[in-house]
Amino acid sequence: MTKAGDNLxxxxxxxxxxxxxxxxxxSVDIAMPRGQVWGFLGPNGxxxxxxxxxxxxxLRPDAGQGTCLGYDILKHSRxxxxxxxxxTQKFSYWEDLTIRExxxxxxxxxxxxxxxxxxxxxxxxxxxxxxQKQLAGTLSGGWKQRLxxxxxxxxxxxMLMLDEPTAGVDPQARRDFWDQIHRLSAQGxxxxxxxxxxxxxxxxxxxxxxxxxxxxxxxxxxxxxxxSGLYTFVAEGTGVRELMERLRNKTGADHVAYFxxxxxxxxxxxxxxxxxxKGEQVVGIIWHQARPSLEDVFIHLMGQSVDNTAxx
Amino acid sequence: xxxxxxxxxxxxxxxxxxMRRDRMTFGMMIMxxxxxxxxxxxxxxxxxxxxxxxxxxxxxxxVVRSLAAGLQNSTYFDIEGQVSxxxxxxxxxxxxxxxxxxxxxxxxxxDLLRGDKPQVLIEADxxxxxxxxxxxxxxxxxxxxxxxxxxxxxxxxLSQAPPPVDIIVHRMYNPEGISQYNIVPGLLGVILTMxxxxxxxxxxxxxxxxxxxxNLLAMPARPWEVMVGKIVxxxxxxxxxxxxxxxxxxxxxxxxxxxxxWLLALGVALFIIANLAVGFTFSTIARTQMxxxxxxxxxxxxxLLLSGFMFPFRGMPEWAQAIGQIFPLTHFLRIVRSVMLxxxxxxxxxxxxxxxxxxxxxxTAVAMKRYRSTLD
Ligand SMILES: Nc1ncnc2c1ncn2[C@@H]1O[C@H](COP(=O)(O)OP(=O)(O)OP(=O)(O)O)[C@@H](O)[C@H]1O
Ligand SMILES: [Mg+2]
Numbered sequence: 001m002t003k004a005g006d007n008l009x010x011x012x013x014x015x016x017x018x019x020x021x022x023x024x025x026x027s028v029d030i031a032m033p034r035g036q037v038w039g040f041l042g043p044n045g046x047x048x049x050x051x052x053x054x055x056x057x058x059l060r061p062d063a064g065q066g067t068c069l070g071y072d073i074l075k076h077s078r079x080x081x082x083x084x085x086x087x088t089q090k091f092s093y094w095e096d097l098t099i100r101e102x103x104x105x106x107x108x109x110x111x112x113x114x115x116x117x118x119x120x121x122x123x124x125x126x127x128x129x130x131x132q133k134q135l136a137g138t139l140s141g142g143w144k145q146r147l148x149x150x151x152x153x154x155x156x157x158x159m160l161m162l163d164e165p166t167a168g169v170d171p172q173a174r175r176d177f178w179d180q181i182h183r184l185s186a187q188g189x190x191x192x193x194x195x196x197x198x199x200x201x202x203x204x205x206x207x208x209x210x211x212x213x214x215x216x217x218x219x220x221x222x223x224x225x226x227x228s229g230l231y232t233f234v235a236e237g238t239g240v241r242e243l244m245e246r247l248r249n250k251t252g253a254d255h256v257a258y259f260x261x262x263x264x265x266x267x268x269x270x271x272x273x274x275x276x277x278k279g280e281q282v283v284g285i286i287w288h289q290a291r292p293s294l295e296d297v298f299i300h301l302m303g304q305s306v307d308n309t310a311x312x
Numbered sequence: 313x314x315x316x317x318x319x320x321x322x323x324x325x326x327x328x329x330x331m332r333r334d335r336m337t338f339g340m341m342i343m344x345x346x347x348x349x350x351x352x353x354x355x356x357x358x359x360x361x362x363x364x365x366x367x368x369x370x371x372x373x374x375v376v377r378s379l380a381a382g383l384q385n386s387t388y389f390d391i392e393g394q395v396s397x398x399x400x401x402x403x404x405x406x407x408x409x410x411x412x413x414x415x416x417x418x419x420x421x422x423d424l425l426r427g428d429k430p431q432v433l434i435e436a437d438x439x440x441x442x443x444x445x446x447x448x449x450x451x452x453x454x455x456x457x458x459x460x461x462x463x464x465x466x467x468x469x470l471s472q473a474p475p476p477v478d479i480i481v482h483r484m485y486n487p488e489g490i491s492q493y494n495i496v497p498g499l500l501g502v503i504l505t506m507x508x509x510x511x512x513x514x515x516x517x518x519x520x521x522x523x524x525x526x527n528l529l530a531m532p533a534r535p536w537e538v539m540v541g542k543i544v545x546x547x548x549x550x551x552x553x554x555x556x557x558x559x560x561x562x563x564x565x566x567x568x569x570x571x572x573x574w575l576l577a578l579g580v581a582l583f584i585i586a587n588l589a590v591g592f593t594f595s596t597i598a599r600t601q602m603x604x605x606x607x608x609x610x611x612x613x614x615x616l617l618l619s620g621f622m623f624p625f626r627g628m629p630e631w632a633q634a635i636g637q638i639f640p641l642t643h644f645l646r647i648v649r650s651v652m653l654x655x656x657x658x659x660x661x662x663x664x665x666x667x668x669x670x671x672x673x674x675x676t677a678v679a680m681k682r683y684r685s686t687l688d
Contacts, residue, residue: 053687056530058530058687059686059688060686060688077685078532081531081532088526088527088530090526091523093527094524095522106531109531109532109533110531110532
C-alpha cells in the first residue's frame, strides 16, 4: 500500500476553477510533503480560499486532479473531510451557540472518543473555561479566530488547512498560535496556512505564492528570494520618504516601498538600478545594497503577474 | 434642506438597485398580484354547482326519470350514477366521493299521483356547510319545476301549491351547520403548512447566509444525515402545534371527534413530513432568509385558496381543482375533516393518503437532488 506519492500530503496537478468567465484558480500544481508547514500567500482575490476549498472537497475543480492525504480530491471528499481540519476565512461557527456547545457539536459530528474530556481540555487550553457559557457570537474578533482554530483541531486531524487564521489576532496570540502550529507539526501534522503576514511566511518550511489564480513561486523562503533575480537598495536617514515619489516610475526602479523605517528600491536590472541610485545621493541619506526581503519579492511577483494577465 | 434631499435620494437609489438585484423579490412583486387576481377572479366561486350526486331509486318511473333530469339540468347536481343500497350511498358520502345522495322511496310515483305527498330524502355532506347550502336551498324549487312538466292533464292540479313532494334534508356529519366544525380542523392544516415550511426553509437558509454552511459541509456529515437531523426537530414542533389545535378544537370549540385517532395521527405525520420536504427544497433554492420567506408565502397562498379551506373545493373550475390536488393541504383537509367529523376509515381515506405519499416522494427527491454537498 505504499505508493510514490505516499509521503505527499497534497499532490494536485492542473487545479482549475472558473467563476463565470474568470479563472479564479488556473492550473495550480502543489506537491506538499507530509509533516511540513506551508504558507499560502498571494494578494487579495488571488485564489487562495478557492484553492483550499477545492483541496478539502468544498468546491469541485473544473479541471485538474490529485490527492489529499492519499485520497482522490474528486472522489473521496468524505475521507478527506474526516481527516482534515479546515478553518474558514470568515468565522463560521454557530454564533447563537455557546462556546462549549460549538465544541460539543464538532466533537459529536466527528464522533471523537472521550468527548467531554477533549472539550474540557480544549476550553482549558484556550483559557475559556470560565466563559464557556458565553455565546460564540459575543466573542471579540480575535477570540472568534482562536475558538475556530481550537474547534478545527478538535478531532485530531492529520492535516490542517487554515485560511488566514491570524487575521485580526493580537501579536501575543499570534505568537502562541504559531508555537502551537510548530508543536503540532512536530507531532507529524501537516499544515497549509494562508496569510498576508511576512513574518508568518518566514516561519513556514515552504511557501506557495499565487497571484491572479496562477502559481508564481513555490519553495523555501531563501530559495524564492535567491531565484527572484531581484536587486534591492535600501535608503535610510531623514527625509527618505520624500524620495519615494521621485523614484517611482524611474527607469531601473521597478518597485519602491517604504517599510521598516527605510526605503526599499528594487529592480531586476542591476546596472540600471545602480545608475539610478548613483544619481540620487543626498546628504543625510545612506544607501546600501541589501538582500531583497520576502515582501520585496512578493511585490515584484505581483507586478509580474499583472503584466502576464495584461498580455494574456 | 438640499443636503437632506440628497441623502434621501441616495438611500432611495440604493433601495432601487437592491430591489432590482434580488430577482426573486422582483418576481414576487409581479407574480403575487397576478396569482391573486387569477385565483380570486377565476377559481373561487362561493356558489358551488355541479356537485357529485348519487341516486338511490327504489322506484323507477318516467316521473322519477324526469325528476333526475331536472336535478341534472339545474346544474347544482351532477348525477354520477345510482347505488343499489342505502349503505353504498352512505359510504360514498363518508369517503367524500359525492356530496349528496338522493333517495326516492318505493311507491313514490303511486303516492305522488294519488296526491299523498311522497317524500324524497336528500342526504347532504354538511361537513363543509357552505359547500352544500345553496344546492340544498334550491332543491325544493328544482324538484317542483321538474315535476310540473310531468304533472299535466288530469294531474295538473298536483303541481299547484302546496308542493307535491315532501323533501327531507339530512345534513350529515354536521346537522346544525356549525362552521367551526369545518374551520377548526382545517386550521390545523393551515397552521402546519405555514409554520413547517417557513421554519425549515428559514432555518436552513440562515446557515447559508451566516456562512455556517461552509463549516458544516467541511465536516463529514452525509446529505441525508443533515436533512434528517434538521427536519426531525420540526416534526416535534408540528406535533406540539397539532396537540394545541386539537385540544382547542375539543374543549373550546366543541368540535366532535368521532374517527380513529391513529388514522388522524398518520395523516398529520405524513402532512408534516410533506411540508418539511417542501421547506427543505425551498432552502436549497433560496439564497437568503428573505427569499425563503417569499417562497413560503408563494406556496402558502394558493394552498390556502385552492385546497378547499376558504372556499368549497367543488365550487372551483376543473383546472383549479386539478392544481388544488397537487397541494398537500387539499388532501390533509379531507383527511382531518373526514376522520374527525365523519369517522372515515383508512380505506375511505386512502384516495387522500396516497397523494401525500407521492408528494413526499417527489419533494424529497427534488430536495436531495438540489442539496449540494459543495459550495458550487
Ligand atoms: N462563489 C464565487 N462566485 C464568483 N466568484 C468567486 C466566488 N468565490 C471566489 N470568487 C472569485 O474568485 C477569485 C479568488 O477568490 P478567493 O476568495 O479564492 O481569493 P483569496 O486569495 O482567498 O483572497 P483573500 O486574500 O482576499 O481572501 C476572486 O476574484 C473572487 O472574486
Ligand atoms: Mg481568502
